[in-house]
Amino acid sequence: SNLCGDFDAGSDDDFPAIANSVAFIINHFMGFNVPDECIRIWFSGGRSFHVEIPYQVFDIQPTVELNQRWKFIVEQINGNLPDGCFPFDLSLYSNPRMFRLPNSYYPKYNAYKIELTHDDIHLPISEIRDMAREPQDALYMEAGYAEYAPVWKAVNWYQEQIEAWEELDADREEIPIDPEAIKAMVDVPVCIADLRANAAERLTRKGTAN
Numbered sequence: 001s002n003l004c005g006d007f008d009a010g011s012d013d014d015f016p017a018i019a020n021s022v023a024f025i026i027n028h029f030m031g032f033n034v035p036d037e038c039i040r041i042w043f044s045g046g047r048s049f050h051v052e053i054p055y056q057v058f059d060i061q062p063t064v065e066l067n068q069r070w071k072f073i074v075e076q077i078n079g080n081l082p083d084g085c086f087p088f089d090l091s092l093y094s095n096p097r098m099f100r101l102p103n104s105y106y107p108k109y110n111a112y113k114i115e116l117t118h119d120d121i122h123l124p125i126s127e128i129r130d131m132a133r134e135p136q137d138a139l140y141m142e143a144g145y146a147e148y149a150p151v152w153k154a155v156n157w158y159q160e161q162i163e164a165w166e167e168l169d170a171d172r173e174e175i176p177i178d179p180e181a182i183k184a185m186v187d188v189p190v191c192i193a194d195l196r197a198n199a200a201e202r203l204t205r206k207g208t209a210n
Helices: 012-030 066-079 125-131 142-147 152-173 179-183 190-209
Strands: 003-008 040-043 048-053 114-116
Touching: 003 012, 003 066, 012 048, 040 125, 066 152
Parallel strands: none
Antiparallel strands: 003 048, 040 048, 040 114
């Protein structure tokens, strides 16, 4: 999966701050020598800007935990955004989650998801919406994704993030579960109700297996 990010505006007043965030992301990854054409920016047709960078840039290998890894990484980026910026929407990394396709139509706004140049992000949102009234050709050939190569500064950055995520994940696994505390909870969601009913048995099985 590519690195995908979503800046979801609450109102049109948020778009200047979103443009600042996108500019920060562009400069951040260009600092790792990621080529311009690999940092792709899209207007969703509605109230979002999307950022996408090919997975090959980071030499990413398939894993079922990739959405969790990206969420952790994006949380770190959010924490380092300068003043005047707008944070990534972390709900994108829930499982499952859909990401609007290029040139898909957004009926509510009568607009399409279109690709933007790095300069376009600073245009008024009214002009960007006018650009999105019709489908647009992608700025870069989609077939080019297959030809992207690792950018080693970006690879090293990604590996550092994954090592930090794995360390944090290992710490979470060591947090003990108190079956009695779970049983005492009321008005809980289904997943917690299942833990309440079965946590003790699972802990016993885990202890036996170890």
